[in-house]
Amino acid sequence: MEMNMKNLNRTLLKLALASMFSAGVAGQALAATASFKTYDSNGDGKISLAEFQEQGGQAQVFRDGDTNHDNSLSPDELVKADSSGDRIKAGKYVDDAWITTKVKTMLLKNEGMKGLGVDVETHKGTVQLAGWVNNATQVAEAEKIARSVKGVTEVKNTLQIKN
Numbered sequence: 001m002e003m004n005m006k007n008l009n010r011t012l013l014k015l016a017l018a019s020m021f022s023a024g025v026a027g028q029a030l031a032a033t034a035s036f037k038t039y040d041s042n043g044d045g046k047i048s049l050a051e052f053q054e055q056g057g058q059a060q061v062f063r064d065g066d067t068n069h070d071n072s073l074s075p076d077e078l079v080k081a082d083s084s085g086d087r088i089k090a091g092k093y094v095d096d097a098w099i100t101t102k103v104k105t106m107l108l109k110n111e112g113m114k115g116l117g118v119d120v121e122t123h124k125g126t127v128q129l130a131g132w133v134n135n136a137t138q139v140a141e142a143e144k145i146a147r148s149v150k151g152v153t154e155v156k157n158t159l160q161i162k163n
Helices: 002-039 049-054 059-065 075-109 136-147
Strands: 117-123 126-133 154-161
Touching (some): 002 075, 075 117, 075 126, 126 136
Parallel strands (some): 126 154
16 A cells, blocks of 8 residues: 555656646747747748847847748747847856956956956946056056956946045
């Protein structure tokens, strides 16, 4: 009797997990269908590059999703394109975080900048330097260091000199 109860519990657990998994997959499928209809503005069952871009999509993401190269996206290809877009967005965030870390590290390694309160933030490749330094040479040096980091597109330097 005890063995049958264990088997029954295992079976019920498996059924519960399978049910939750299939509900999740069904929910994703419904969301993908709704998303596809949003993009497919002319209702022809495929998404053109123009339709994709009208909804804010990027051409590179469209091309990444168009696996059969027919210049349109099927529902499955839209899912691939969305995944590609998510990877691109994540990559940009990682790039900004990497730039910030690299600039901060280089400032700490620089003898003339050690121990100074220079705050560094990065957004879309633009580095913002803020805080207090001892002289104009340090202001210029911090900016020079930030500009030397690969991926930096602009430096906004609001460092202030201590009185």
